[in-house]
Amino acid sequence: MTQRFTARAVLGGSLMLLVVAFLVGAVSGAYAISLPQLWNVLATLGQGADKSPEHLVFLNIRLPRLVLGVAAGAGLGMAGTLMQGLFRNPLADPGLVGISSGAALAAGVTIILGAWLWPVLPRTLGSWTLVLMAFGGGLSVTLLIYGLSRSEGGTRMALMLLAGIAVNALAGAGLGFLSVMATDEQLRSLQFWLLGSLGGARWSAVLLVAVAVLLSCVAARSLAEPLNAIALGEAQAALLGVDVERTKRRAIVVTAVAVGAVTATTGIIGFIGLIAPHWVRMVAGPDHRVVLPASALLGAALVLAADTVARTAMAPAELPLGVLTAFIGVPMFLWMLRRFRGRI
Amino acid sequence: MTVFFNEISRRLPQRRDVLRLLGASSLGAAALPLFAQDAKLPKLVTVSGAITEVVYLLGAEAQLVGTDTTSLYPAAARVTPKVGYMRQLSAEGLLSLKPDAIIATNESGPAVVLDQVRSAGVKVEIIEADHSWGEVQRKVQAVGRAAAREAQARELQVKLDAEWGQVQQRVAAAAGKGRKPRVLFVLSHSASPQVSGEKTAAHSVIGFAGGVNALGGFQGYRPMTAEAMASAAPDIILTSTQSIEAHGGVDRFWQRPELALTPAFKKRSLITQDALLLLGFGPRMPSAVAELHEKFLAALA
Numbered sequence: 001m002t003q004r005f006t007a008r009a010v011l012g013g014s015l016m017l018l019v020v021a022f023l024v025g026a027v028s029g030a031y032a033i034s035l036p037q038l039w040n041v042l043a044t045l046g047q048g049a050d051k052s053p054e055h056l057v058f059l060n061i062r063l064p065r066l067v068l069g070v071a072a073g074a075g076l077g078m079a080g081t082l083m084q085g086l087f088r089n090p091l092a093d094p095g096l097v098g099i100s101s102g103a104a105l106a107a108g109v110t111i112i113l114g115a116w117l118w119p120v121l122p123r124t125l126g127s128w129t130l131v132l133m134a135f136g137g138g139l140s141v142t143l144l145i146y147g148l149s150r151s152e153g154g155t156r157m158a159l160m161l162l163a164g165i166a167v168n169a170l171a172g173a174g175l176g177f178l179s180v181m182a183t184d185e186q187l188r189s190l191q192f193w194l195l196g197s198l199g200g201a202r203w204s205a206v207l208l209v210a211v212a213v214l215l216s217c218v219a220a221r222s223l224a225e226p227l228n229a230i231a232l233g234e235a236q237a238a239l240l241g242v243d244v245e246r247t248k249r250r251a252i253v254v255t256a257v258a259v260g261a262v263t264a265t266t267g268i269i270g271f272i273g274l275i276a277p278h279w280v281r282m283v284a285g286p287d288h289r290v291v292l293p294a295s296a297l298l299g300a301a302l303v304l305a306a307d308t309v310a311r312t313a314m315a316p317a318e319l320p321l322g323v324l325t326a327f328i329g330v331p332m333f334l335w336m337l338r339r340f341r342g343r344i
Numbered sequence: 345m346t347v348f349f350n351e352i353s354r355r356l357p358q359r360r361d362v363l364r365l366l367g368a369s370s371l372g373a374a375a376l377p378l379f380a381q382d383a384k385l386p387k388l389v390t391v392s393g394a395i396t397e398v399v400y401l402l403g404a405e406a407q408l409v410g411t412d413t414t415s416l417y418p419a420a421a422r423v424t425p426k427v428g429y430m431r432q433l434s435a436e437g438l439l440s441l442k443p444d445a446i447i448a449t450n451e452s453g454p455a456v457v458l459d460q461v462r463s464a465g466v467k468v469e470i471i472e473a474d475h476s477w478g479e480v481q482r483k484v485q486a487v488g489r490a491a492a493r494e495a496q497a498r499e500l501q502v503k504l505d506a507e508w509g510q511v512q513q514r515v516a517a518a519a520g521k522g523r524k525p526r527v528l529f530v531l532s533h534s535a536s537p538q539v540s541g542e543k544t545a546a547h548s549v550i551g552f553a554g555g556v557n558a559l560g561g562f563q564g565y566r567p568m569t570a571e572a573m574a575s576a577a578p579d580i581i582l583t584s585t586q587s588i589e590a591h592g593g594v595d596r597f598w599q600r601p602e603l604a605l606t607p608a609f610k611k612r613s614l615i616t617q618d619a620l621l622l623l624g625f626g627p628r629m630p631s632a633v634a635e636l637h638e639k640f641l642a643a644l645a
Binding site for chain 1: 413425426427428432434440441442454456459463564
């Protein structure tokens with residue numbers, strides 16, 4: 001097993017995992033829907049005549065949730081790869097460097113102080129307010145971390161991690177402060193951010209996230225080659241004709257869009273952005289042309305798998321998704337670390 | 345052949361006899377409802393301990409297919425399928441129990457989940473929790489309507505109203521005689537104790553039982569601090585049995601430094617009651633308030 005898998009095998013394998021996770025997720029859930037019933041639902045799609053309970057449960061509750069899971073996992077996996085490539089650091093992850101908590105803090109401010117701070121905003125932007133605020137929060141934290149960790153010759157790992165820890169602590173304090181100010185109703189909404197859940201999946205919100213993630217994945221594709229060059233060092237990349245600053249700016253915006261949109265809808269889902277790219281690199285090597293799309297596919301598969309367990313393990317009650325991504329992802333990751341120790 | 349079939353059909357009624365026997369014995373009647381549900385009666389999921397209590401009082405427990413984790417009374421409610429904490433419901437989880445109606449208070453959520461359940465064609469009854477006697481009556485009414493037991497619900501409403509009227513009279517009579525005790529409600533199911541301000545269930549219950557909330561000027565719950573407690577000067581500390589258990593006993597509870605400078609501390613004046621009974625706004629509220637009132641009087645004497 002010293003041979004790395006080919007790009008085609010890795011992409012095909014990740015896609016297959018995603019398809020399997022999607023299918024398993026589609027047929028499992030607290031509400032029993034048998035395969036013939038599912039087939040019936042899909043076969044009568046678009047006829048609109050039959051509105052059996054299975055029909056309603058699958059199309060209004062389970063399917064949007066699966067699509068949101070794919071979008072969230074893909075967004076986080078892809079963003080994790082971009083962050084790791086950009087910082088040239090295997091520890092970079094939207095959660096660890098504070099982008100997710102920045103987005104959650106911005107969302108918290110919007111939920112609890114929004115009406116008081118800026119009453120015009122929700123009226124003009126409607127349900128987009130929260131998504132845009134979360135995006136803004138994610139973007140500001142990314143810029144802050146990037147600015148702080150830059151020094152001559154590139155970004156410095158220790159600076160970046162310390163800045164990330166500081167931002168996480170600040171966001172934690174901010175959320176704590178908000179929870180004291182919050183009414184009971186607002187506190188419940190806030191709690192949702194901290195636990196992470198796909199339970200709020202409604203088609204309107206799901207489509208918004210899916211579009212944002214899809215656009216950022218398309219934008220990320222053109223970043224693969226410049227990031228490969230940056231992996232050699234920023235000076236070398238510049239010599240190879242790569243516009244390093246432009247690449248960095250674009251990677252930051254793409255990351256903030258994806259993570260901001262996902263976090264705005266699902267709350268904080270940890271570890272996916274860290275685990276997915278590492279897992280892919282262990283089997284595929286460091287080429288971003290493979291790692292970017294494969295991490296997106298694998299991240300989506302991981303989130304779907306975790307959410308399927310979240311939905312079914314304690315049915316009819318539900319487990320928080322953030323807990324499960326860690327429970328499922330971390331042991332797998334540790335096993336991979338041990339198995340492919342030499343390639344990190 | 346026909347003789348053979350006749351023979352069988354002559355023997356079949358035996359099963360019916362067995363069922364009749366089971367139905368006649370009280371043991372069978374208690375054990376059966378879970379399995380022998382009347383197909384016509386609507387099935388219910390209740391999300392709130394008080395609402396679950398009403399279901400049992402109306403004799404509709406056979407229609408109960410699920411409850412939330414706050415439904416702890418009567419004991420039988422503990423073993424019903426649990427849909428999770430009232431504020432973290434799952435749409436598919438609720439629907440998997442195939443209820444005809446879900447009865448909840450406006451403290452339940454998330455709102456998105458309740459919308460999803462509603463859009464799947466399940467009736468969702470939301471009762472506004474405004475910490476008033478009307479809240480109790482609305483719960484009875486909503487359960488009666490959802491369970492198709494409106495006549496029984498009206499009977500229960502009349503009975504509860506009578507009980508409540510008596511309790512209120514007693515409290516009003518006592519109010520004329522002496523000063524109202526200042527009562528501080530402390531909730532500490534976890535490490536850091538919280539005290540209740542205005543617009544809380546505890547605030548209303550203290551008022552109903554003839555006391556005055558020692559804290560005012562803020563809404564909801566706040567962390568307990570020593571200076572604020574000293575200035576609130578409560579005569580009585582009111583807390584839930586669960587809070588005392590979390591502290592590991594009454595003695596440990598009094599060791600909390602925040603309480604040391606209160607008038608209540610000098611007389612060790614502490615009243616404990618089960619959290620669901622005290623704050624649930626369920627059908628046991630008249631007796632709970634009456635008991636609390638007696639304890640207030642005893643503590644001041």
